[in-house]
Amino acid sequence: MKIKLFYFARLKETLNYSTEDLALPDEPITILKLKALLAKRGDTWGQMLMGKLKVRAAINHELVADNATIHDGDEVAFFPPVTGG
Amino acid sequence: MKIKLFYFARLKETLNYSTEDLALPDEPITILKLKALLAKRGDTWGQMLMGKLKVRAAINHELVADNATIHDGDEVAFFPPVTGG
Amino acid sequence: MTVRVQTEDFDIGFELKQLRLARQDIGAVVSFVGQVRDINEGDAITTLTLEHYPGMTEKSLENIISQAKNRWDIVDALIIHRVGTLQPLDQIVLVAVSSAHRGDAFNACEFMMDYLKTEAPFWKKEVTPQGERWLEAKQADDDASARWNMKK
Amino acid sequence: MTVRVQTEDFDIGFELKQLRLARQDIGAVVSFVGQVRDINEGDAITTLTLEHYPGMTEKSLENIISQAKNRWDIVDALIIHRVGTLQPLDQIVLVAVSSAHRGDAFNACEFMMDYLKTEAPFWKKEVTPQGERWLEAKQADDDASARWNMKK
Numbered sequence: 185m186k187i188k189l190f191y192f193a194r195l196k197e198t199l200n201y202s203t204e205d206l207a208l209p210d211e212p213i214t215i216l217k218l219k220a221l222l223a224k225r226g227d228t229w230g231q232m233l234m235g236k237l238k239v240r241a242a243i244n245h246e247l248v249a250d251n252a253t254i255h256d257g258d259e260v261a262f263f264p265p266v267t268g269g
Numbered sequence: 270m271k272i273k274l275f276y277f278a279r280l281k282e283t284l285n286y287s288t289e290d291l292a293l294p295d296e297p298i299t300i301l302k303l304k305a306l307l308a309k310r311g312d313t314w315g316q317m318l319m320g321k322l323k324v325r326a327a328i329n330h331e332l333v334a335d336n337a338t339i340h341d342g343d344e345v346a347f348f349p350p351v352t353g354g
Numbered sequence: 355m356t357v358r359v360q361t362e363d364f365d366i367g368f369e370l371k372q373l374r375l376a377r378q379d380i381g382a383v384v385s386f387v388g389q390v391r392d393i394n395e396g397d398a399i400t401t402l403t404l405e406h407y408p409g410m411t412e413k414s415l416e417n418i419i420s421q422a423k424n425r426w427d428i429v430d431a432l433i434i435h436r437v438g439t440l441q442p443l444d445q446i447v448l449v450a451v452s453s454a455h456r457g458d459a460f461n462a463c464e465f466m467m468d469y470l471k472t473e474a475p476f477w478k479k480e481v482t483p484q485g486e487r488w489l490e491a492k493q494a495d496d497d498a499s500a501r502w503n504m505k506k
Numbered sequence: 507m508t509v510r511v512q513t514e515d516f517d518i519g520f521e522l523k524q525l526r527l528a529r530q531d532i533g534a535v536v537s538f539v540g541q542v543r544d545i546n547e548g549d550a551i552t553t554l555t556l557e558h559y560p561g562m563t564e565k566s567l568e569n570i571i572s573q574a575k576n577r578w579d580i581v582d583a584l585i586i587h588r589v590g591t592l593q594p595l596d597q598i599v600l601v602a603v604s605s606a607h608r609g610d611a612f613n614a615c616e617f618m619m620d621y622l623k624t625e626a627p628f629w630k631k632e633v634t635p636q637g638e639r640w641l642e643a644k645q646a647d648d649d650a651s652a653r654w655n656m657k658k
């Protein structure tokens with residue numbers, strides 16, 4: 185399956201990625217598993233996604249918990265806790 | 270002693286008095302006693318000041334209770350509960 | 355603090371800007387504006403006349419601001435209240451509070467409105483097609499004001 | 507409901523007037539405006555840059571207004587949030603609510619700000635004389651948002 189990924193704020197800046205298209209095996213995957221998968225790309229990725237930093241995730245523009253499941257065609261985003269207002 | 274009296278809103282309209290100077294015996298008098306005194310002026314006065322209508326009072330621009338004491342030179346006001354805002 | 359009782363209308367944009375730009379440590383401005391509604395208690399309102407007690411009104415509004423300043427960490431506050439004859443959609447009152455953080459400004463602004471409703475010497479008379487009538491004070495306003503005595 | 511995410515400044519006077527005059531049964535408009543402070547956590551702020559997640563931002567702000575409408579008896583609500591690079595004393599956000607009575611407008615407006623602070627995808631980066639830094643989310647904001655789950 186194919187998903188679209190977005191990174192924001194500190195994650196975007198540190199990973200130097202704002203968006204990417206990702207091809208994944210055709211089976212359900214949770215946010216947590218996707219994070220673990222991406223963390224294998226290297227130390228920076230591991231630190232940003234599985235380290236001490238709190239990371240929040242959205243699927244198709246909805247905030248979701250780590251056990252939420254990603255489906256084919258979903259837009260997934262990773263970002264720090266929000267600080268607007 | 271001499272005091273200045275003010276009436277507002279429904280009281281002013283019904284009594285047809287907005288302000289008056291009043292001479293009273295030289296002894297302390299409470300708001301309640303003053304109301305009773307004024308109520309003797311006639312039925313309308315009695316109904317407005319000692320009837321079912323809630324009347325609030327101020328001495329020198331401060332809201333006071335019925336047992337507050339009036340002194341020489343005070344400015345006393347009678348009015349219905351406030352409805353601004 | 356600023357307190358104004360006036361027959362003229364007021365410009366909210368201007369007033370809030372003055373309050374907001376007064377100090378660089380202000381992060382929040384909360385405001386309330388009240389306007390004349392076209393219907394009250396089921397009857398159409400033609401006009402609304404506001405009477406007040408000159409002298410006491412200003413004093414009581416200043417006192418309300420002082421109480422808010424004592425209770426919350428706010429920078430400044432403003433109350434403008436109109437008197438005289440108004441029509442539906444006319445602005446009646448503006449209460450605005452500036453502070454570093456939003457919680458204090460929200461609390462102080464609502465407190466000031468609740469106290470104004472029960473302590474400031476204003477009286478409203480409505481003209482409806484059925485005639486004139488003085489508004490009665492509402493128990494809900496007394497309750498709203500009283501609950502601040504229970505809050506921290 | 508109106509939601510706008512924009513780099514341009516906004517005119518509070520104009521926005522509140524639109525909201526207020528929309529219906530004759532509106533008696534109250536409560537608003538919050540946030541501005542950039544000159545000092546945060548002890549450091550002078552030169553500029554503040556706001557990043558957001560286009561698409562999700564608008565959706566989350568609309569969702570916040572819908573939640574407020576479900577919880578309180580309000581007529582309408584408005585959220586304008588700026589993004590891009592701002593300076594001290596620049597306006598960041600306007601949240602405004604219109605209703606027949608003031609209690610609903612105060613509650614809805616504060617609720618919307620608290621939810622915006624914890625749910626809307628905006629991120630702030632400050633430039634100080636010591637360099638750049640991303641702002642950390644505050645526990646106080648999580649607490650402010652969480653308390654609405656306990657209120658009626």
